[in-house]
Amino acid sequence: MIPEELLKKYNGKVKDYESGDFIYEENTECQGYFQILSGKVKLNNYSEDGKEFIQNIFEAPQSFGEAVLYINEKYPANAIALTDCTIIQLSAKNFSMLLKEYPECSLEINRNLSRRLYYKMIMSQHVFSKNPNVRLKALMDYFKNTHYLQKNSDKEYLIPLTRQQMADLTGLRVETVIRTIKSMEKENLLIIKKRQIYY
Incomplete structure (x- = not known):
């Protein structure tokens, strides 16, 4: 920035x-x-x-x-x-x-605005999905790709959100988020350590 x-x-x-x-x-x-x-x-x-x-x-x-x-x-x-x-x-x-x-700062601002617009487009594609996995995966992909400093790393990314925040960002109920996160862990799509989600 x-x-x-x-x-x-x-x-x-x-x-x-x-x-x-x-x-x-x-x-x-x-x-x-x-x-x-x-x-x-x-x-x-x-x-x-x-x-x-x-x-x-x-x-x-x-x-x-x-x-x-x-x-x-x-x-x-x-x-x-x-x-x-x-x-x-x-x-x-x-x-x-x-x-x-x-002007180089202007380019950086435009890049960031483009990332956010991209996220809104991705989320709008999935917001009507009845599958909560699809919504949550899109959300976690966005955070990993826009907040993670080590791009293209194989290391897990700590999702900086509570279950309630994930629900509020995706339009899901918090109970659905909790259930879906557990299901995604069983499918090896993420890891839960000390109640924190690593993706």
Whole structure:
């Protein structure tokens, strides 16, 4: 992502958030570019009956919220600190200046936006699947391919999600996720160590 020193050069402001804090809310005006220095952030929506749907989860050094900077729209989801986290924020104007003067950063941002769009397309293909294995495998593939630092490694990747978060990301019930994960372990598609999932 964009080096922290470069963000600070363009007047990036560092702010700490506690777990559960809103960084921004759905349907509010775009506030700029956000990059995580430490911790995790989730993008979510709530249904009319209060059920949570998680759109995505980001961790350091990923960025979020930048898609609406290009189209000047309101945020389509909430951004909430999933853990205590430190985030650097850059105003829309300074973000635009940075990208003009450092086009290589623009390429990296476009790459990340493309990855997210790809994920949404993959998940939309599987969201209507009645087979929970298909939904969960697509989710784990996405996290392994976008979050894992050792690309193309044979080592197992620790899925950084709770069973509840996996349910919220796939539209499944948590009981279905638990049952399916156990079934996938029996099929040697993943490993469970100390209740953590390695894929």
